[in-house]
Amino acid sequence: MSDDLSTRLLDAALPHTAFDGWSETTFRAAIADTGTDPAVARGLFPRGALDLAVAFHRRGDAAMADRLRAMDLTQMRFRDRIATAVRTRLEVTEDREAVRRGTTLFSLPPYAPEGAKLIWGTADRIWSELGDDSRDFNWYTKRATLAAVYSATVLYWLGDESLDHQATWEFLDRRIADVMRIEEVKAKARANPLLNRLMAGPDRMLGRVRPPRSSRQVGVPGGWTAPR
Known part of the structure; x- marks a missing residue:
């Protein structure tokens, strides 16, 4: 029942965000529109509109995941899978103004x-x-790199008025190409015997870094295995 009410409050808030943003005014309007007891609404969203904005973002993540699972990505290059995932995350967005x-x-x-x-x-x-399935420092570098690509693409998309957001998808492709070039440089450095020896120590240290036990619990992510 609480999930249903949370959804109704979020849906009621969305039309108000264009005028009042994710604000206390929007939160109160959603409460009034749904006829919800303010104490109950505050129990579901203790920080008011801030928690509504968080719920809106996470709902988009869930919708993206559902759509990706329905796709066959196995024949795609990995860079194309990433581009498809980022594009899908933007395409499932219900309200660009709310973003x-x-x-x-x-x-x-x-x-x-x-x-x-x-x-x-x-x-x-x-x-x-x-x-x-990475379980080492790559877990962090992959997510940090993708987070930078995703956030830059969102900002570009918000100002994009091209047909079907074609300019955004071209921008996304360029950002992923930039990342791939960096990875190529790193691969060449590892293939160089001298650079490989120089990086052996740092690589061993970074190899002891571990991701969180559950990647869904990312308040303070990660762990460290002390050297023996």
């Missing part, structure tokens, strides 16, 4: 850590849906 207002909210210093956590969560969800 714009959320971007504004999470750019404010008090809420920036929450916004960064959401972007990290999206990157983690994408890698998980694509079957990433």
